[in-house]
Amino acid sequence: MSVPRFWREIPQRYNLIGNKCEICSKVYFPPRESCPVCRRKSIGHIKDLKLSGKGEVFTYSIIHVSSGEFEEQVPYPIAIIKLDEGPMITAQIVDCDPDCVKIGMRVESTFRQIQQDGYTGALYYGYKFKKV
């Protein structure tokens, strides 16, 4: 992903800021422009919400064949995590042996480098998750 496109994402990627529909109380991450449940009623009633970063592994995989940017990291575990506030997100699991990842495992977010544009290129940061 190009550097300008990454910069555009900084607030959500760095801080796990989602949003919440004040009509039905459903929480979204990534943030949505309107609530898919309340639709037009939600316009003007969607408020930013900083997420706790805590949740549990809903499902997972261990990537052995990656795209070019992640080749030096294989094999790495990656999961869909169900956050305590409700949303599901996709992220790597770090600081543990790949085989230790299990469905239901409690995890919390941690700020890490995600990718690098070669040795001299830009570093991209964002969230990963680690076992609690």
Added chain:
Amino acid sequence: MRDVAVIGVGLTKFGEIWDRSFRQLIVEAGSKAILDAGIEGKDIDAMYVGSMSSGRFIGQEHVGALVADASGFYNLHIPSTRVEGACASGGLAVRQGYLSVASGVNDIVVIGGIEKMNDVAGTSATETLATAADQEWEAFFGATFPGLYAFIATRHMHEYGTTKEQLAQVAVKNHANGALNPYAQYQKEIKLEHAINATMVAYPLGLLDCSPVTDGSAAVVLCSAERAKEFTDTPVKIIGAGQASDSLALHGRRDITTLDATVHAAQMAYKQAKVTSKDIQLAEVHDCFTIAEICAIEDLGFVKKGDGGKAIDNNITTRDGSQPVNTSGGLKAKGHPVGATGVAQIIEIVLQLQGRAEKRQIPDARIGLAHNVGGSGATCTVHIMEGM
């Protein structure tokens, strides 16, 4: 809406095709379909081209016009439109062509599907396929396309007790079918233990759980049903054409192990065709990964949710089973040139319903279904066909 029939089909050999170009492949498939239908250029009212990512795979966009040009039809000025929906591009192109004939705007349309995937190196193909996923919220964080289907598999195993051996059975079955298909990329049977123990790609999916990178093209000619018998004695009517969408990212779905786009596209097609899942005698389903076939037969209603893994042991989806699935070899063995796949699935059903499937022929097949998925399930088309 008026009835629409398939009157001609054409396929290239699927595989790693180093000595032919994008345009040569689609012109071959298109010419075969036109000759099979017994029509000529001046009969064609419109063309539709399904291609997922010609821009990334061969550095060429604007392939609607390119295909009209390469076919020798540029001087006929036939409207030609490229249709894209990731790996469902072919199924979407068929449905757009179908709608244009059903509406009465066009009488005869040619639909081509194509992908030339081997003109880029391996990781580049992986990255291009990953563009069918959510780039900002899945791929950026290291999720690959096989990784997304691995998420589905891990959860399916957890909730329903599906096993790695059951996944492997899908690959073995589809390779056995592909061994009988002269157009298939892999015309070769594989052993269960090899499928179970294959090199890991994205746990729990190994290499033999994954469809390959393929070059190939497929084309069909559609015509209003009332005129179909002018061209062929054995037209095949499209009696249902469903399409649905869902969240682009897998993590946004209602249920990770159900492709709601499949459920909704199937409901639309069943309702239009006035049939139920029990009336479907054979199907081509989107087995981009072995777990995808297991989910597909559940979401299409062939088996109860969670029972997909048992379908081979229970002799449901095998060639001599109650509802044979992927007699062509499926994406697994026939190959998966992404834009061509949805069109090639229609062709297998047409050949079966016409009694032209040779060694793969299912006796007395009358109603068949083709199921094409884009991404991890954000787009789906379902077409139901009946011999006339």
